[in-house]
Amino acid sequence: MHSKLGAETTNGDGFGIGWYDATPAPGVFRSIEPAWNDQNLRELAGHISSHLFFAHIRAAIGSAVQQTNCHPFRHGRWLFMHNGFIDGFAAIKRDLVLAVDESLFPEIKGQADTEVLFCLALTFGLDDDPPGAVARAIGLVEARGRVRGVEYPFQGTIATTDGETLWVFRYSSAGKSRSLFFTRDVPSLRQQYPDREVLREVSDDARLVVSEPMGDLPGAWIEMPEASCGIVSKGDDRLLPFTPEPPQKAR
Amino acid sequence: MHSKLGAETTNGDGFGIGWYDATPAPGVFRSIEPAWNDQNLRELAGHISSHLFFAHIRAAIGSAVQQTNCHPFRHGRWLFMHNGFIDGFAAIKRDLVLAVDESLFPEIKGQADTEVLFCLALTFGLDDDPPGAVARAIGLVEARGRVRGVEYPFQGTIATTDGETLWVFRYSSAGKSRSLFFTRDVPSLRQQYPDREVLREVSDDARLVVSEPMGDLPGAWIEMPEASCGIVSKGDDRLLPFTPEPPQKAR
């Protein structure tokens, strides 16, 4: 309702959650109502538990408020979501959609730029090399955008997962990316806040990655650097630089 | 979409599911869209498992299509749903609502006759004696209805549960109640259909209670008799006659 760091301070145009359990593909629940008063969201939040979940609230800028435009998007075991936009998307959508693998084309169900970006990442090898695939997808967006006269074609943070590992990205063509924060490792947090019950309830490798800090633990949040990619997996995490890969290199 | 035994052959005015898990109160998911194409329902059906669940599809007759009118209704650990109606409800609603315990009054969130019936049953002791409480609730409906000149005030089947035991009712003032079926005990079904995989996957005391038979197992379904109450609990079930209890007896 009142985002402090976001470009859109009100995110009331629908929302979505994705979560993993014993079934092969993640579950996804999406709604076109604001999250703040959605009764079903409260119910599900109280009755679903998962070792890994995604949650996204939406501020529609141009495209329709409909479930097929709500993040996270899913393909097989993959979830994908994005806080940002492709500038000049209407002008380059056709070019981008043509670059999507033909087998994935019928999977495009909504109008959202993020869904197309996800399909591009899948086309460019998300299954095998997530950072490379996202670099090639954004590289194509930047190349096609610039051809059409868009100065800064890409803006945003991205999170994607196969249910085991989490990849997050912070990047924008203009070098002024939307915010992204992650939590310090839990053992350090426990030392810092020895009296906090919640920190004893979560496991050593629990992590939150968020667009802006929540709660009341100063010092718990670390800001992702500009143009970086973070990888979180069981017992291991890394922070790497991120650069889009222009299309000539991609093929 | 095509009910064969129901009074309304199309039940597309929203739906609801309720289920029990480790948390004290059951989860409830309700939607105002037809169940047949609700994407979220498919997701939840694939990702929630429970030892006991309720599902209801709605054909609105007069009241609004809104989540607060969708069954099942919940109070604490209780779920309650109903296939039928209170005849002349608009005329006797005020009388009935006045009979609801004052502490429950603010819990009435929708317009549905069933929600009022549930609150009456809670008022009349659902926690301690479900068949008696339902008998007193319907007894009051019949008494108040007849005062207002309604010949057959109550029609329908009811299911209610506390998460452990299931109580189902089939009754109508006119003696022509809507249909209700339950499955024969699983060991008998396994003997009858030795090759059916599904029957090996379910436990000995699994039960389905439905408004009309589903699937392709002739002989699997037993019709509840008119004016009866069925009780299903772990390792035990009973079928009893059911008679509403007029209000003079109830107080």
Place this chain on the structure above:
Amino acid sequence: MHSKLGAETTNGDGFGIGWYDATPAPGVFRSIEPAWNDQNLRELAGHISSHLFFAHIRAAIGSAVQQTNCHPFRHGRWLFMHNGFIDGFAAIKRDLVLAVDESLFPEIKGQADTEVLFCLALTFGLDDDPPGAVARAIGLVEARGRVRGVEYPFQGTIATTDGETLWVFRYSSAGKSRSLFFTRDVPSLRQQYPDREVLREVSDDARLVVSEPMGDLPGAWIEMPEASCGIVSKGDDRLLPFTPEPPQKAR
């Protein structure tokens, strides 16, 4: 999205419009989505014209986001809407609902305090004496609230109309009412802003009454005083003091 004077800065829990045309009863369109991206609202705004219309955006505080809770409420030729709340409504709802005329009781379709307030005003003579009926309705709310220990039972501004005359109220038990503004008479505005096209397009007796000033005409808006009632009708308007009428006087 960003109310400056309202208690709730985000009003995204549905909205409603009501308008008058040649048919006897006004039309009402209500939606549970935020007004800011509702496609149907844009369509209707571009295709319906009326000499008198109501518009309301909602911030739900406790009650469900459903069309039957959206203002404006309608009865016959009357529309009624409210910016505010009845404090402790859950505790006194039963008392208030019992005071509603029995013939109106079945008309209550939602959970909103405003719908009950409207039914009370109708019960207490809205048709014949709108200021008196509203005074008696709020008087009852205050009396019943105080019995239940609520210090300031009523807060808000109200607008109601029969399609000919508009009655607006600003009142709160605490004497700190939500804001209400109306536009200065059009001839004066034209003198003040001789170059404004829009002022030449509207008739001499056009009026806007709003919760907070809009647009860019400083000096166009006059604040309704605390505890007052404004009446706007063809070629005549009045501003009167408003005092609730306690129930002992009402009967």
Place this chain on the structure above:
Amino acid sequence: MHSKLGAETTNGDGFGIGWYDATPAPGVFRSIEPAWNDQNLRELAGHISSHLFFAHIRAAIGSAVQQTNCHPFRHGRWLFMHNGFIDGFAAIKRDLVLAVDESLFPEIKGQADTEVLFCLALTFGLDDDPPGAVARAIGLVEARGRVRGVEYPFQGTIATTDGETLWVFRYSSAGKSRSLFFTRDVPSLRQQYPDREVLREVSDDARLVVSEPMGDLPGAWIEMPEASCGIVSKGDDRLLPFTPEPPQKAR
């Protein structure tokens, strides 16, 4: 709810209406709820009047229940709707979308085959030659479908209008098209039913074109022949044969 002649007997997956008034572009109202209980539809039906309106109820076969998939579709002054489907649409959607004029590409907001068909018709000259444009659009669908091994690519009836003239089509690749009926001219109907009030209220050139006959006037309805195009304009109407135009001829 109970279509007698349609392929889908229940059409509860949203609906839409379009109407013309003094503003240049038609108004469109769309909803994802079943038409039968949509409160807003009743309101609008009672308060909007127009010399020409479209109404469509939807049975979703595969694509999402969302407003951007609801007919009628609009572009400028044009409305377009369709009862039927493009067989194998997932397989040929990419081919078809590529044939849409680049300037129209960003206008595609939903997933519906009909929206793509409409964009193809606009690309192929709907503005200047509606029957020719529709013939070329369906011709392309058939050609692309057959390349992909679809035996009967097109099925359905189409209605389109610019607000002045109405063009309706009945055609299917298999020669077994969905039904389409129109009303006999009003003067003949008045002669046949001299006592019917409604026939005195409508003008001489009033026309209804519907998927299946309604009401209780036997003899009022004429079935459109297979592979035909009907044109209704002020004081004139024609019934012509219709044949799709294969793409080699179209360019």
